[in-house]
Amino acid sequence: MSSPRRSVDGRAAASGAGAGGGGSPAHGSHGGGSIRFEFQALLSNRSPGAEPSAARLRASESPMHRRGSFPLAPAAAPQPPPPPLPEEDCMKLNPSFLGIALSSLLAIDLWVSKRMGVCAREKSSWGSARPLMKLLEISGHGVLWLAGTAYCLYQSDSWAGREVLVNLLFALLLDLVLVALLKGLVRRRRPSHNQMDMFFSFSVDKYSFPSGHATRAALVSRFILHHLVLAIPLRVLIVLWAFILGLSRVMLGRHNVTDVAFGFFLGYIQYSIVDYFWLSPFNIPAVFALWSHK
Numbered sequence: 001m002s003s004p005r006r007s008v009d010g011r012a013a014a015s016g017a018g019a020g021g022g023g024s025p026a027h028g029s030h031g032g033g034s035i036r037f038e039f040q041a042l043l044s045n046r047s048p049g050a051e052p053s054a055a056r057l058r059a060s061e062s063p064m065h066r067r068g069s070f071p072l073a074p075a076a077a078p079q080p081p082p083p084p085l086p087e088e089d090c091m092k093l094n095p096s097f098l099g100i101a102l103s104s105l106l107a108i109d110l111w112v113s114k115r116m117g118v119c120a121r122e123k124s125s126w127g128s129a130r131p132l133m134k135l136l137e138i139s140g141h142g143v144l145w146l147a148g149t150a151y152c153l154y155q156s157d158s159w160a161g162r163e164v165l166v167n168l169l170f171a172l173l174l175d176l177v178l179v180a181l182l183k184g185l186v187r188r189r190r191p192s193h194n195q196m197d198m199f200f201s202f203s204v205d206k207y208s209f210p211s212g213h214a215t216r217a218a219l220v221s222r223f224i225l226h227h228l229v230l231a232i233p234l235r236v237l238i239v240l241w242a243f244i245l246g247l248s249r250v251m252l253g254r255h256n257v258t259d260v261a262f263g264f265f266l267g268y269i270q271y272s273i274v275d276y277f278w279l280s281p282f283n284i285p286a287v288f289a290l291w292s293h294k
């Protein structure tokens with residue numbers, strides 16, 4: 001495809017040759033700012049009696065043309081390339097409106113997340129709160145929730161309790177699979193300020209989108225609020241735990257804000273899926289028969 005610059009040059013030369021230089025650039029059909037500038041460069045190089053072809057030749061020596069790969073232009077002094085930025089700080093330009101909006105959102109996300117990562121290092125401004133944040137991290141860890149639920153299920157001696165625990169186990173496994181799939185698909189790197197010192201993580205856990213802790217926090221808290229009869233202060237505490245756990249992921253530098261926000265959303269949806277496919281002794285008697293010996 002020929003560039004607009006080149007087609008404008010051709011048009012100017014043609015109008016100069018054909019109409020004796022009478023075509024005004026401002027009225028040309030190619031009305032962009034840089035195109036008009038080129039037209040002006042072309043005309044300013046043109047004396048009233050000059051040949052159109054000579055004017056075109058001089059115009060090709062303008063700085064605009066020298067920047068391109070025109071073979072007549074003298075080469076500018078080579079500049080050393082700028083040092084490469086870390087991959088997660090780079091933005092790819094997309095000319096579509098949606099692309100620009102998304103790129104801007106991601107740039108804001110990176111900036112806010114970096115500023116919020118106040119516990120990312122021991123020497124960070126809130127570095128002394130790092131042990132507390134890591135305690136929160138353990139409270140939402142998949143191993144703890146899976147092992148705890150399996151143990152309670154094994155110990156449970158009521159059918160109602162087993163039914164709830166089987167579904168919690170199903171919810172946690174669904175969460176594990178969906179988060180691993182999304183992390184593997186999206187492959188968004190963790191923030192550059194993160195210290196990868198997480199207890200028991202898989203290979204996909206080098207990726208940050210979505211936050212597995214945030215999905216689990218939203219899923220488990222919604223599950224508990226629906227299936228356990230708790231006093232109001234305890235219910236508030238559970239919601240607070242989920243929120244602070246999500247916040248701590250960004251403060252620890254493990255995640256960007258959008259990883260956690262999407263994680264909360266996904267965890268919320270996961271609970272709806274579990275509720276829709278609720279497992280009971282009526283629809284999957286085989287699973288519940290495992291306990292019939294008790």
Ligand SMILES: CC(C)=CCC/C(C)=C/CC/C(C)=C/COP(=O)(O)O
Nearest residue numbers: 142143198200201205211212213214
């Ligand atoms: C028994 C078994 C296979 C347990 C897997 C438990 C599990 C989900 C481990 C990964 C925990 C982890 C480090 C997740 C990363 O969470 P982010 O919030 O950093 O995404």
